[in-house]
Amino acid sequence: MKLFNPAFAQMIKQDLRRFKQLLETGEITTIKGQPSGRKSEQQSDKKSSSNYAEADEKHESAML
Amino acid sequence: MKALCYNGVGDLRTEQVPDPTILNPKDAILRVILSSVCGSDLHLLNGYVPTMREGDIIGHEFMGEVVETGSGVKKLKKGDRVVVCSILGCGECQYCQDTQWALCDNSNPHAWIPEKVYGDLPAGIFGYSHAFGGYAGSHADYIRVPYADLGCFVIPEGLPDEAAVFASDALPTGFMAADLADIQPGNVVAIWGYGGVGQMAIQRAFLLGASRVIAIDREPDRLRMAKDISGAEVLDFSKVDVQEALREMTGGRGPDRCIDCVGMEAVSEGLVRREKARDGAARWRVSIRLTSRRV
Numbered sequence: 001m002k003l004f005n006p007a008f009a010q011m012i013k014q015d016l017r018r019f020k021q022l023l024e025t026g027e028i029t030t031i032k033g034q035p036s037g038r039k040s041e042q043q044s045d046k047k048s049s050s051n052y053a054e055a056d057e058k059h060e061s062a063m064l
Numbered sequence: 065m066k067a068l069c070y071n072g073v074g075d076l077r078t079e080q081v082p083d084p085t086i087l088n089p090k091d092a093i094l095r096v097i098l099s100s101v102c103g104s105d106l107h108l109l110n111g112y113v114p115t116m117r118e119g120d121i122i123g124h125e126f127m128g129e130v131v132e133t134g135s136g137v138k139k140l141k142k143g144d145r146v147v148v149c150s151i152l153g154c155g156e157c158q159y160c161q162d163t164q165w166a167l168c169d170n171s172n173p174h175a176w177i178p179e180k181v182y183g184d185l186p187a188g189i190f191g192y193s194h195a196f197g198g199y200a201g202s203h204a205d206y207i208r209v210p211y212a213d214l215g216c217f218v219i220p221e222g223l224p225d226e227a228a229v230f231a232s233d234a235l236p237t238g239f240m241a242a243d244l245a246d247i248q249p250g251n252v253v254a255i256w257g258y259g260g261v262g263q264m265a266i267q268r269a270f271l272l273g274a275s276r277v278i279a280i281d282r283e284p285d286r287l288r289m290a291k292d293i294s295g296a297e298v299l300d301f302s303k304v305d306v307q308e309a310l311r312e313m314t315g316g317r318g319p320d321r322c323i324d325c326v327g328m329e330a331v332s333e334g335l336v337r338r339e340k341a342r343d344g345a346a347r348w349r350v351s352i353r354l355t356s357r358r359v
């Protein structure tokens with residue numbers, strides 16, 4: 001595990017940000033599951049509503 | 065539900081999309097009653113705002129009726145008629161506590177995008193690209209509003225929908241523009257652009273004691289409204305030389321304060337004038353000069 005890998009630093013930052021959101025507001029801000037005109041997202045509401053959300057998700061799962 | 069989706073530069077389509085649902089405890093779902101077109105929607109339409117994606121629902125200036133509330137919503141109730149702030153604030157972070165809501169550092173789920181580009185992050189905004197959170201916008205039948213107790217303002221009875229919707233975006237924008245201009249009682253104020261923002265700036269200018277407001281636009285309907293409803297004097301920039309006309313109207317002095325409520329999509333007639341040079345070639349001359357001591 002390379003602690004100084006910039007991508008890794010970014011992931012930690014994302015997680016800290018989420019932790020701060022949870023502490024301060026009691027919830028983690030999200031758009032996952034909201035509507036859009038993208039047909040691929042309309043099949044199932046479990047799918048990410050954007051590839052940015054997917055990227056957020058990757059940042060998250062890398063830490064789990 | 066039906067929603068207006070961005071599909072690329074100059075390409076908006078009304079599409080059938082799923083209804084929004086509560087995603088977080090502090091969310092509410094609104095039935096949109098009015099959603100107005102902001103001048104900033106043009107930036108999306110014209111491709112000036114990066115991180116827009118095909119299928120994004122746009123719209124950020126709206127009012128509606130609360131139809132559902134999350135378990136964490138304490139003040140709002142089903143049936144409330146509310147106007148909603150375009151920009152999302154959590155109410156808890158240091159910026160929100162400081163009343164600098166537009167800097168909220170909790171409300172943007174994609175904070176890392178602007179952080180990478182600008183080194184810092186703005187708050188989330190409804191329907192305004194993924195850099196501003198990617199929130200679905202209000203040009204739709206229904207909309208999800210996060211931190212609903214904070215962003216939704218119950219509209220007093222008797223105030224019509226058409227009046228209240230301004231409070232979402234155009235009112236605070238125009239209001240603050242006039243505040244920042246530091247208008248003093250008796251000032252003559254010139255305001256470029258008579259959209260929602262210009263209209264609100266005029267109201268604020270008069271409240272601050274401006275003796276005269278001169279509104280500049282070229283749309284006949286807007287100029288008529290500026291005169292009849294806002295009580296401004298008007299200039300049609302497609303017909304007169306604004307610079308000269310302003311001087312003429314102010315005894316050669318020029319207005320005391322100038323406010324730009326046009327923005328990025330300014331049409332060039334008012335800014336650039338073509339004139340014949342001595343050699344007969346047409347040249348473009350930028351005819352904006354400072355006409356006031358403070359701009």
Ligand SMILES: NC(=O)c1ccc[n+]([C@@H]2O[C@H](COP(=O)([O-])OP(=O)(O)OC[C@H]3O[C@@H](n4cnc5c(N)ncnc54)[C@H](O)[C@@H]3O)[C@@H](O)[C@H]2O)c1
Pocket residue numbers: 101102103104105107233234237256257258259260261262280281282283286301325326327328329330331332333334335
């Ligand atoms: N919070 C914010 O920062 C915020 C909020 C709302 C709007 N805005 C910005 O404010 C601007 C105005 O918004 P709006 O909703 O009133 O837009 P609008 O499009 O309704 O109004 C703009 C007006 O300017 C006029 N105009 C164009 N070129 C001109 C020129 N050269 N001289 C004089 N008038 C000219 C147009 O005819 C039009 O009537 C936009 O750029 C928008 O992006 C910012």
Ligand SMILES: [Zn+2]
Pocket residue numbers: 102103104105124125150233
């Ligand atoms: Zn706007």
Ligand SMILES: [Zn+2]
Pocket residue numbers: 153154155156157158159160161167168169170171
């Ligand atoms: Zn905040």
